Amino acid sequence: MRLDPAAATRAIARGRVIYLLGLIGVAALYWLALAGSPADRIQGMVFKTVYLHVPAAVWMELSFLITGVLSVLVLWLKDPRLDCFAEASAEAGLLFGSVVLLTGPIWGRVIWGAWWVWEPRLTFTLLLYLLFVGYFSLRGTLQDPQERARFAAVVGIMALFLVPFIHLAVDLFASQHPEHVLLRTPTTDPNAPRFDPAVTRTILTGMGVFALLYLGAALSRYGVAIRKAALETGEDDD
Amino acid sequence: MIDTVRYMIAAYVVAGLVLLGYGVRVFRRR
Numbered sequence: 001m002r003l004d005p006a007a008a009t010r011a012i013a014r015g016r017v018i019y020l021l022g023l024i025g026v027a028a029l030y031w032l033a034l035a036g037s038p039a040d041r042i043q044g045m046v047f048k049t050v051y052l053h054v055p056a057a058v059w060m061e062l063s064f065l066i067t068g069v070l071s072v073l074v075l076w077l078k079d080p081r082l083d084c085f086a087e088a089s090a091e092a093g094l095l096f097g098s099v100v101l102l103t104g105p106i107w108g109r110v111i112w113g114a115w116w117v118w119e120p121r122l123t124f125t126l127l128l129y130l131l132f133v134g135y136f137s138l139r140g141t142l143q144d145p146q147e148r149a150r151f152a153a154v155v156g157i158m159a160l161f162l163v164p165f166i167h168l169a170v171d172l173f174a175s176q177h178p179e180h181v182l183l184r185t186p187t188t189d190p191n192a193p194r195f196d197p198a199v200t201r202t203i204l205t206g207m208g209v210f211a212l213l214y215l216g217a218a219l220s221r222y223g224v225a226i227r228k229a230a231l232e233t234g235e236d237d238d
Numbered sequence: 239m240i241d242t243v244r245y246m247i248a249a250y251v252v253a254g255l256v257l258l259g260y261g262v263r264v265f266r267r268r
Contacts (some may be wrong), residue, residue: 012267019264026257030250046242049249056253095260099253106249110242213257220264 003080003233008226015220022216025209032205037198046110049103054182055206056099057125059214061167063093064128064159071156074149080233083149084225085218087139092130092217093159096210097181112176121169121177125168128162131155144231 033051042045070086073079089224104122105115116122142148170179182203184192 016264019261023257023261026254030254034250044242045246046249048246050252052249095256098256102252102256103249106245106252110245217260217264220267224267 003226003230005227005230008223008230011223011226012220013223015216015218015223017216018212018219019216022209022212024032024207025212027200029101029202029209032202038196039203043111046107049090049107051202051206053100053103053107054203055210056096056103058207059210060093060096060125061163063089063096063214063218065163067093067132067156068159068163071153072160073154074153078146078149080145080149080229081226083145083152084229085222086153087225088218088221090135090156091221092214094129094132094136095217097125097132100125101214119176120173121166121175124162124166124169128159128166131158131162145229154209 002188029051033048037048037051039045050195068088069083070089074082074086091220108117109115138155139148139152140150169175170177181193181195184199186192
């Protein structure tokens with residue numbers, strides 16, 4: 001399978017530009033969240049952590065899901081480029097997971113009175129995060145690229161089971177974590193909470209900003225992985 | 239009564255540092 005080092009260099013350059021745009025987006029999101037959105041009537045100002053926590057959580061789930069889907073394809077098609085993007089997406093997932101696991105407890109300290117509770121969503125999010133720390137440890141120990149791709153894919157596939165479980169945990173179990181509120185509207189659900197339009201607008205902006213960060217992080221990491229894979233297989237010599 | 243503003247600022251600072259720190263990694267890796 002052709003691994004093009006020139007394409008890798010382009011991916012790294014494009015990833016950097018997109019990540020930089022994402023960081024500019026983060027600055028805009030901060031301004032929108034802190035100056036353009038109201039404090040919550042009950043939770044006060046700490047409610048505003050939701051503008052970082054929720055988009056980061058959604059993109060953490062998507063990143064690991066993409067790794068999971070690509071891991072299935074790695075085992076099936078054995079294309080090293082799929083393994084490179086699976087690895088890149090997993091690293092983006094760890095980045096967003098770090099934001100989720102740092103902002104969540106700060107909110108929890110104020111609203112729950114505890115930095116951490118061992119309830120289903122938090123526990124399994126931590127497990128997912130540690131699973132992918134292990135994913136990278138495993139990759140680091142294996143020298144043979146094909147063996148590394150195959151072993152890592154088996155771990156990556158676990159995301160396909162864990163992510164839906166984490167996403168639905170608040171509906172399936174007696175969970176302390178707040179329920180899904182973003183996609184509920186008064187027309188479909190009479191009990192849906194009514195948000196100030198500024199809240200919805202800021203959360204959706206956050207989704208877009210984290211999409212840019214994902215693309216930038218994953219694309220540049222993909223380029224690095226392709227370059228490394230080309231070196232390993234000697235395809236950069238020609 | 240907990241000062242919720244301080245906790246909110248802490249969350250924004252921590253998240254900003256993580257995202258900026260990763261940005262440094264994005265630009266430094268070869």
